[in-house]
Amino acid sequence: xxxxxxxxxxxxxxxxxxxxxxxxxxxxxxxxxxxxxxxxxxxxxxxxxxxxxxxxxxxxxxxxxxxxxxxxxxxxxxxxxxxxxxxxxxxxxxxxxxxxxxxxxxxxxxxxxxxxxxxxxxxxxxxxxxxxxxxxxxxxxxxxxxxxxxxxxxxxxxxxxxxxxxxxxxxxxxxxxxxxxxxxxxxxxxxxxxxxxxxxxxxxxxxxxxxxxxxxxxxxxxxxxxxxxxxxxxxxxxxxxxxxxxxxxxxxxxxxxxxxxxxxxxxxxxxxxxxxxxxxxxxxxxxxxxxxxxxxxxxxxxxxxxxxxxxxxxxxxxxxxxxxxxxxxxxxxxxxxxxxxxxxxxxxxxxxxxxxxxxxxxxxxxxxxxxxxxxxxxxxxxxxxxxxxxxxxxxxxxxxxxxxxxxxxxxxxxxxxxxxxxxxxxxxxxxxxxxxxxxxxxxxxxxxxxxxxxxxxxxxxxxxxxxxxxxxxxxxxxxxxxxxxxxxxxxxxxxxxxxxxxx
Amino acid sequence: xxxxxxxxxxxxxxxxxxxxxxxxxxxxxxxxxxxxxxxxxxxxxxxxxxxxxxxxxxxxxxxxxxxxxxxxxxxxxxxxxxxxxxxxxxxxxxxxxxxxxxxxxxxxxxxxxxxxxxxxxxxxxxxxxxxxxxxxxxxxxxxxxxxxxxxxxxxxxxxxxxxxxxxxxxxxxxxxxxxxxxxxxxxxxxxxxxxxxxxxxxxxxxxxxxxxxxxxxxxxxxxxxxxxxxxxxxxxxxxxxxxx
Numbered sequence: 093x094x095x096x097x098x099x100x101x102x103x104x105x106x107x108x109x110x111x112x113x114x115x116x117x118x119x120x121x122x123x124x125x126x127x128x129x130x131x132x133x134x135x136x137x138x139x140x141x142x143x144x145x146x147x148x149x150x151x152x153x154x155x156x157x158x159x160x161x162x163x164x165x166x167x168x169x170x171x172x173x174x175x176x177x178x179x180x181x182x183x184x185x186x187x188x189x190x191x192x193x194x195x196x197x198x199x200x201x202x203x204x205x206x207x208x209x210x211x212x213x214x215x216x217x218x219x220x221x222x223x224x225x226x227x228x229x230x231x232x233x234x235x236x237x238x239x240x241x242x243x244x245x246x247x248x249x250x251x252x253x254x255x256x257x258x259x260x261x262x263x264x265x266x267x268x269x270x271x272x273x274x275x276x277x278x279x280x281x282x283x284x285x286x287x288x289x290x291x292x293x294x295x296x297x298x299x300x301x302x303x304x305x306x307x308x309x310x311x312x313x314x315x316x317x318x319x320x321x322x323x324x325x326x327x328x329x330x331x332x333x334x335x336x337x338x339x340x341x342x343x344x345x346x347x348x349x350x351x352x353x354x355x356x357x358x359x360x361x362x363x364x365x366x367x368x369x370x371x372x373x374x375x376x377x378x379x380x381x382x383x384x385x386x387x388x389x390x391x392x393x394x395x396x397x398x399x400x401x402x403x404x405x406x407x408x409x410x411x412x413x414x415x416x417x418x419x420x421x422x423x424x425x426x427x428x429x430x431x432x433x434x435x436x437x438x439x440x441x442x443x444x445x446x447x448x449x450x451x452x453x454x455x456x457x458x459x460x461x462x463x464x465x466x467x468x469x470x471x472x473x474x475x476x477x478x479x480x481x482x483x484x485x486x487x488x489x490x491x492x493x494x495x496x497x498x499x500x501x502x503x504x505x506x507x508x509x510x511x512x513x514x515x516x517x518x519x520x521x522x523x524x525x526x527x528x529x530x531x532x533x534x535x536x537x538x539x540x541x542x543x544x545x546x547x548x549x550x551x552x553x554x555x556x557x558x559x560x561x562x563x564x565x566x567x568x569x570x571x572x573x574x575x576x577x578x579x580x581x582x583x584x585x586x587x588x589x590x591x592x593x594x595x
Numbered sequence: 596x597x598x599x600x601x602x603x604x605x606x607x608x609x610x611x612x613x614x615x616x617x618x619x620x621x622x623x624x625x626x627x628x629x630x631x632x633x634x635x636x637x638x639x640x641x642x643x644x645x646x647x648x649x650x651x652x653x654x655x656x657x658x659x660x661x662x663x664x665x666x667x668x669x670x671x672x673x674x675x676x677x678x679x680x681x682x683x684x685x686x687x688x689x690x691x692x693x694x695x696x697x698x699x700x701x702x703x704x705x706x707x708x709x710x711x712x713x714x715x716x717x718x719x720x721x722x723x724x725x726x727x728x729x730x731x732x733x734x735x736x737x738x739x740x741x742x743x744x745x746x747x748x749x750x751x752x753x754x755x756x757x758x759x760x761x762x763x764x765x766x767x768x769x770x771x772x773x774x775x776x777x778x779x780x781x782x783x784x785x786x787x788x789x790x791x792x793x794x795x796x797x798x799x800x801x802x803x804x805x806x807x808x809x810x811x812x813x814x815x816x817x818x819x820x821x822x823x824x825x826x827x828x829x830x831x832x833x834x835x836x837x838x839x
Contacts, residue, residue, distance in 0.1 A: 491684070493680060493682055493684040494684060494686065496645055496680070496684065497678075497680060497684035497685075497686070497743075498686075498697070499644075499645065499669075499673065500643055500645065500673055500677065500678040500747075501673065501677070501697060501698045501701075501702055501746070501747070501750060502670045502671075502673040502674040502698065502702040502750060503670075503697070503698075503701050503702055504666065504670065505666070507701045511697070511701060512686055512697075515688050516686075516687065516688050519688065
């Protein structure tokens with residue numbers, strides 16, 4: 093083993109070399125790799141027949157920029173939240189996907205000049221008379237959907253800190269769905285997206301003027317200034333010869349604001365925005381963000397401890413129903429277990445959170461807590477199927493003689509199950525159930541798909557904002573361990589205990 | 596008190612009981628002996644309603660057990676007729692005392708305080724007054740079987756069915772259990788005992804009943820069965836039992 097340890101530093105050197113000069117590397121390889129998230133949808137990136145060269149205005153922009161470098165462009169799909177991580181990891185040369193120019197992102201990255209001028213548009217239901225202009229947001233309580241960690245979220249938090257509560261959605265259209273279904277009062281989204289999806293949401297309308305002018309830029313790793321300069325030259329060329337305007341007109345996103353892209357003032361924004369200090373790092377960046385991470389850890393714990401008991405209860409009832417219930421219950425319960433086990437948790441959460449509101453109206457109180465209700469119900473239902481199988485095995489492990497002895501005493505079936513069979517089965521399944529609890533604990537991270545910001549989601553946000561993913565990942569992992577390790581210990585102790593008693 | 600007539604029990608194509616008739620008087624001790632697979636245990640399990648049967652009739656006192664009994668009448672029957680199993684089947688998650696209290700509390704709906712004096716008294720009677728708080732797995736087989744007997748007695752049944760109560764025990768422990776059963780016989784408890792302990796059957800039973808191939812081959816007082824058996828199958832069985 094030790095003989096091969098020299099491989100590690102060697103590999104590191106190679107890695108550093110690869111990162112040191114992306115421009116030469118791109119040319120050598122003949123490919124410019126760029127990361128984005130197709131899920132964001134039209135008109136940014138639109139899937140085409142060739143997964144590596146999607147359409148959309150960003151897809152076409154990247155093709156044109158790559159062409160100028162004399163290489164092909166190659167698209168790499170990645171969750172929007174994690175594009176920063178993908179770039180740092182070296183998996184792509186650049187990331188491009190409606191990512192705004194932001195000072196904190198420039199701490200660990202560099203960016204090209206803006207390629208698009210982006211405004212934000214407020215969308216609400218046309219028949220909602222309470223919300224007809226920006227001034228209405230100054231009073232009352234509003235719930236407004238945004239993409240998490242975007243300029244839209246920051247704008248609302250800064251301008252309406254008291255009256256607006258933002259909800260973080262994984263996608264633009266999901267927030268629009270929830271405005272349509274009256275789960276949200278409004279959504280603040282890129283003007284581009286608002287325009288593109290106008291026809292799909294006829295019940296929504298534009299409220300007030302666009303706000304929060306920002307710029308879309310291409311981000312690169314800080315070492316890749318030469319590649320950045322080439323890309324800048326490419327964008328300038330396309331601005332000058334009208335190719336950029338042609339692409340934007342094709343996707344119906346050209347507007348007067350785009351004429352400012354040629355202004356030296358606009359083009360120098362990244363230079364001016366670059367923060368003077370490198371930002372804190374090491375233990376300081378951890379300490380500075382510990383409180384906000386800890387807060388999200390509480391969310392993770394709450395989700396787990398609220399959903400697991402429900403899962404256990406439902407699971408036990410399902411198992412009892414399948415083994416001892418009336419015959420007509422058995423088939424439906426078996427189908428329940430198989431369907432729930434056979435479909436991903438993410439999909440189940442989506443169905444609960446995005447499909448149900450479009451089918452049934454619900455009172456305001458419920459709407460406010462709907463994400464939490466869906467998260468807890470979704471986790472409980474998902475895990476109940478696994479608990480049901482565990483309990484089934486546990487119940488089957490109890491000797492038939494136990495049931496007979498209790499019945500022979502004159503006990504009813506119900507008494508026998510409740511007093512004799514279930515207590516013994518519970519002892520048998522405790523270690524397995526505790527293990528599942530640890531698994532559920534980590535699965536809570538899926539709930540970020542339905543606007544709940546728990547520890548994993550918080551990691552993405554804080555890592556992006558600080559540009560220090562290493563420290564933040566370490567802190568997050570430690571928090572997870574602090575919470576799950578006691579559970580592991582408990583599981584192990586219980587396992588020993590049950591073995592000793594050998595019930 | 597217990598009367599069985601023309602009882603037929605089939606498992607698929609296999610006929611386990613083929614027209615068994617038998618009557619047990621109040622206070623009578625009936626030992627059921629015979630070769631393995633003769634239907635002895637199945638007969639007891641039918642009387643307690645743990646097995647259904649296809650034809651015939653079982654009556655306990657005034658309670659008639661049909662071939663498709665409902666839960667309510669089964670429970671009434673089982674309160675009157677207790678059962679003790681070969682493998683004891685104590686509840687492992689309860690203390691010895693709680694095992695004995697299970698019947699009074701859950702079946703007779705007594706409070707713990709109401710039921711405890713009798714339970715303790717019964718455990719003392721079977722010689723386990725010192726083990727009230729022990730767990731079943733801490734007891735020897737013989738002790739466990741004696742707890743099982745106390746558990747069955749705790750609901751004050753009129754009769755108890757013993758299904759090979761000593762077959763899982765070594766001889767010394769078997770004797771502990773048999774002496775408890777003998778003691779019960781002296782108190783005039785009605786009992787049906789499936790057993791391979793011939794000495795016990797001879798000494799304690801009022802009637803010995805030989806079962807083979809799903810029928811009652813013959814029955815009579817122990818002296819007659821053991822000394823002057825009428826049936827060939829009885830002679831063969833007794834000879835075999837004596838040599839093993």
